[in-house]
Amino acid sequence: MIYKTNEAKEIRLFSKGWLQDLKLKEAAAAKLEKLKATDFKQKAKDTAEKIKNLDVKKTARDFMYGKPHEERRLGDLYIPGTGLYKHREWRGVKDTMYYFNNIWLYNYAHMVMDIMKGGGLVPFLQGTLRYRWMGQTYLTVMHWFDRGLEGTRGEALRASAWHYRGMVSETIRQFMRMFKADTRYNGEGNEVWKNTISHDETVSGNIFYGWRDRMDDVALQMIPYFVTCHVNNHTVLNYIDAAQSIGLPGDPCPMCQAEAGIFVLNDVPDYSPVVVTSNEACDGSVGTSILQDWFLDRPLYAMPQPMRYDDPLVQKHCQEEIEGCWRFIEEQTGQKMNWDEYVRHAEAFNKLTEFEHEKWDVAANTDYYPITGVAQALYRIYYSQDGDRDIWHFVDRKVKRIIEKCVTQKINSFPKTRHRVIAWSCAPLYYSHWCTWAYNCWGLNCIINMDSLMFDQMLRTDTYEHALEDLTWFNEKAPMRAMAVGGHEHIFKLWEYMERFNCDMVMMYDQLQCKGMQGVHGMFEDEFRKRNIHAIWLPHALPDKRTVSRREIRQIINDYMFTVMHEEPLDPTLLDFDDNDSW
DSSP states (O other): OOOSSHHHHHHHHHHHHHHHHHHHHHHHHHHHHHHHHHHHHHHHHHHHHHHHHOOHHHHHHHHHHOOOGGGOOGGGGBOTTTOOBSSOOOOOHHHHHHIIIIIIIHHHHHHHHHHHHHTOHHHHHHHHHHOHHHHHHGGGHHHHHHHHTTTOOHHHHHHHHHHHHHHHHHHHHHHHHHHHHOHHHHOTTOHHHHTEEEEOTTSOGGGGGGGTTTOEEEESSIIIIIHHHHHOTTTTHHHHHHHHHTTOOSSSOHHHHHHHHHHHTTOSOOOOSOEEEOOOSSHHHHHHHHHHHHHHOSOEEEOOOOSSTTOGGGHHHHHHHHHHHHHHHHHHHOOOOOHHHHHHHHHHHHHHHHHHHHHHHHHHHOSOOOOOHHHHHHHHHHHHHHOOOHHHHHHHHHHHHHHHHHHHHTOOSOTTOOEEEEEESSOOGGGTTHHHHHHHHHOEEEEEEGGGGTTOOOOOOSSHHHHHHHHHHHHHTOTTTTTTSSOHHHHTTHHHHHHHTTOOEEEEEEETTOHHHHTTHHHHHHHHHHHTOEEEEEEEOTTOTTTSOHHHHHHHHHHHHHHTSOOOOSOGGGSSOOOTTOO
């Protein structure tokens, strides 16, 4: 063919190439349609085969009651890379409806009610917009329920959920009290501010019972720090970095670093004219108190606790410290302690302790204990540090009925238990729900936690001397004080509690930045070998998930169960998944 011009030639060649591309595209499209048709036929054929082989009775049973433990495949529910759910778990008709109505809807409704009761939407919105921990943590609280209750059915679902309900309600009461008293929004010296006592989270609320009829007490770090670790493991990292940014070393306990960082960033409401601090549980806490005094610039009373807390020689001194705290509050607030009010709350708190002992008896001696390890531990730590509140009695009444039902009807809420586990030492705050995962994946049932055994003291009220003596003992049995740094004879009570709760395995928390616990690591190793006890060392850094991630913790447990115990997982889909970006 003769082209008259180069331009015409290029047009012809372009057209030819375009037509060729078009033919190729048409051929590919036709092939794709053919493949789709074939694929559709194959899928239809597979579906027909499945329907043909369908066990109608089993399908109906799975729908009504949920799949058996080994068939749940809970790991398939997660969105890759997050550990968040694609959709909620189907627990059977009854339990799914219970979760939706009595946990999800019930808690959302009562959270709104608690907010309105605590002061209304205005202070709530002010606090949410002003304080980082509020917006990052408590708006996602129902995911906390999902993780802690994952895989639970029947009475375990109900009893454990009530524990979470109590903690959520009391959390709202505390942060709403903070926001109502906050001088940033309500003016210096407002009435709520004048009638609120702030204190370290490790100073028990029992100390302040004598003022509960006119004043209220709220822990400084319980809501901005402690609870946030469990709900959203990202929140406190910012505070740890803030503490180090002013030149503080990075090797002390990250719990103390995070607590200090809150004040470095001025991320705590100004809600009280006074502060009561403690040295519990170590020298790092003393450093935190110094920073609190520096940043808050408020009258402060330091109420130290002895390292060897059970030495009778220090009891008189500790009683004088508590009396000094009471005088400090009276002098600073002008409000006298009401002895009758102290007695009323102390006796009410004894009821909580009595029921706790009943729970321990059921957990230790039967298979009918319907509470997950994480729900039991968090609830116990929370209410024993917080002190007597109406919500704890409400929850205990609900749980008592469930436990009585389980015992009388012999209901085993954890029938796949392979090993009864006791968790010892200081726990990873960013992964308190590991025990829920451990049961679902391996059948490891965490019966009791070391921190659950703290504050185990009845409070006598017959005389002032007896009341002060018991309150002193109670205060010294604070979290981590009694066992972790109270002397090696107390940390080695592990063997006694293993026998008491009929446990055959230890989950040994290894807080990498706790100098006290690192000092007895080798002694524990020797005892485990001597006693032929299966113990899994679980390294962590309290609130800082960057040191050891949750995924690494699971892998350590997986490796032990495969290589030492020679066991296979109940749910293989839970063996490995990435939840680094999840709450």
